[in-house]
Amino acid sequence: MTTDLTDYVRSYLTPAAGYTPGASRLTDRPVIRLDWNESPWPLSPTAEEVLMNFRRGNRYPDYSQAPLRKALGEYVGFDPSRIVAGAGLDDVFMTLAMLLIEPGDEVVIAEPTFGIYRSLFTLHGAVIRNVPLGPAPEFALDVNGMLDAVSDKTKLVILCNPNNPTGHLFPREAIEQIVDGVSCPVAIDEAYAEFSGIDHLDLAESRNNVIVLRTLSKFAGLAGFRVGYGIFPEVLVPYLQRVTPAFANITTLSAEIAIASLHDLDYLKANRDRIVTERMRVIVALDALPDIQPFPSATNFVLFRLPVADSTSVLDALARHDIFIRRYGTPGWRLEDCLRVSIGTTAENDAFLAALSAVLQEQSALEEVTT
Ligand SMILES: Cc1ncc(COP(=O)(O)O)c(C=O)c1O
Incomplete structure (x- = not known):
C-alpha cells in the first residue's frame, strides 16, 4: 500500500x-x-582551561542547569529562579513557543527583523502579524500600529532591540508605550545589548509582562557552544519548568564554558x-x-x-x-x-x-x- x-x-x-x-x-x-x-575572539583564559581539562562527558549535566542559571542570574542581577537557559537563544524561543502558542494564536513582530521569529512561531501554528518598520535610515517602530495589531488572539509581542538586521535601537519611550499598552507578554530580544550600552532589564523588574532575552553567542563569543537565556516573569516559572527541555538542552561542557567565561567578564x-x-x-x-x-x-x-x-x-x-x-x-x-x-x-x-x-x-x- x-x-x-x-x-x-x-x-x-x-x-x-x-x-x-x-x-x-x-x-x-x-x-x-x-x-x-x-x-x-577566542575563549577567555579560564574558559580555555575548562575546555582543555574537560573530562566529564560520561555524566549528565545538572538537570535544571542550576550552576549556569546562578552565574547568568549574577551577571544580569536577577534571581536564578527567573532565568531559563537554552541551547542558544533560538532554543529559548522554542521554549517560549511551547509555553504560549496554540495553532491560530497571533504573534506581533516588526520586520525587517530577526528571521527566526517568523519561522519558529509559525512552526507552532502561530499567525504572524507584522507591523513593518518605517523606511531607512530611521526604521521607526510604528507604536500605534503595533498596539492596533494586538488582539485577544495575541499571545506575544516581540521587539528586537537593538534590531537585527538594521542594527538600530528603538527609543525607550516606544518600548515602554508598547509594554504598557498591552496586557500580553512582550519579549525584548537583547541579543546585542552589550554592544549598545543600553538594556531594558529594569522593565523585567518593574513590569509584569516583560521577558528579556539574551545570548552568550555574541559579546561572549560562545556561538558554537550554544548558550542563551531569558529572564521571565515569576508567575510563569512553574509553567516554564514544565516546558523547558531536560538539561535545558545544554551540554555539561557548554555550561561550564559559559560559567568560566562569565568569570572573565x-x-x-x-x-x-x-x-x-x-x-x-x-x-x-x-x-x-x-x-x-x-x-x-x-x-x-x-x-x-x-x-x-x-x-x-x-x-x-x-x-x-x-x-x-x-x-x-x-x-x-x-x-x-x-x-x-x-x-x-x-x-x-x-x-x-x-x-x-x-x-x-x-x-x-x-x-x-x-x-
Ligand atoms: C536578534 C537575535 N536573536 C537571537 C539570535 C540567536 O542567538 P543564539 O546564537 O543564542 O541562538 C540571534 C542570532 O543571530 C539574533 O540576531
Whole structure:
C-alpha cells in the first residue's frame, strides 16, 4: 500500500525552509566570515582551561542547569529562579513557543527583523502579524500600529532591540508605550545589548509582562557552544519548568564554558570594546566610499546601502574574494540594495573594506563600458 507520509505532518507546517542562514560554511579553507554576527575572539583564559581539562562527558549535566542559571542570574542581577537557559537563544524561543502558542494564536513582530521569529512561531501554528518598520535610515517602530495589531488572539509581542538586521535601537519611550499598552507578554530580544550600552532589564523588574532575552553567542563569543537565556516573569516559572527541555538542552561542557567565561567578564568587556571601536571605524570607512550609506549601529554588525538597485552582484563579487557578508532579499523588507557586514578583527575589516572598494570600482568601470 502506498501512503503519502506528508499527510501525517502537522497540518499547519509548510515545507519551505523558513529561515535563510548566512552563506558561509566552516571549512578547512580560510575565508573571511562576516555573515553570522559572531565574535572574532577566542575563549577567555579560564574558559580555555575548562575546555582543555574537560573530562566529564560520561555524566549528565545538572538537570535544571542550576550552576549556569546562578552565574547568568549574577551577571544580569536577577534571581536564578527567573532565568531559563537554552541551547542558544533560538532554543529559548522554542521554549517560549511551547509555553504560549496554540495553532491560530497571533504573534506581533516588526520586520525587517530577526528571521527566526517568523519561522519558529509559525512552526507552532502561530499567525504572524507584522507591523513593518518605517523606511531607512530611521526604521521607526510604528507604536500605534503595533498596539492596533494586538488582539485577544495575541499571545506575544516581540521587539528586537537593538534590531537585527538594521542594527538600530528603538527609543525607550516606544518600548515602554508598547509594554504598557498591552496586557500580553512582550519579549525584548537583547541579543546585542552589550554592544549598545543600553538594556531594558529594569522593565523585567518593574513590569509584569516583560521577558528579556539574551545570548552568550555574541559579546561572549560562545556561538558554537550554544548558550542563551531569558529572564521571565515569576508567575510563569512553574509553567516554564514544565516546558523547558531536560538539561535545558545544554551540554555539561557548554555550561561550564559559559560559567568560566562569565568569570572573565573583564576579558569579554575588552573584546566588546574592541568591536565597538572597530564598528565606528568601519562606519566611517564605509561612509567615505562613494555613494555608500552606512546606517547607525548599536550592535556588532553594520547595515549599509549601495548605489545599486540589487546588491546581489556585490555580494557575489565579495564571495569570489572569499569575503562573506549578508544580503536580505525578503519581499517587503526594502533592503534589496543593502548588505550587512559583521564586525571582525581589524585585519578582517580591512580586507572587507579593500575588497568592497575594489568591487565597486570594477562594477562602475563595467557600467561605463556598457553604457
Ligand atoms: C536578534 C537575535 N536573536 C537571537 C539570535 C540567536 O542567538 P543564539 O546564537 O543564542 O541562538 C540571534 C542570532 O543571530 C539574533 O540576531
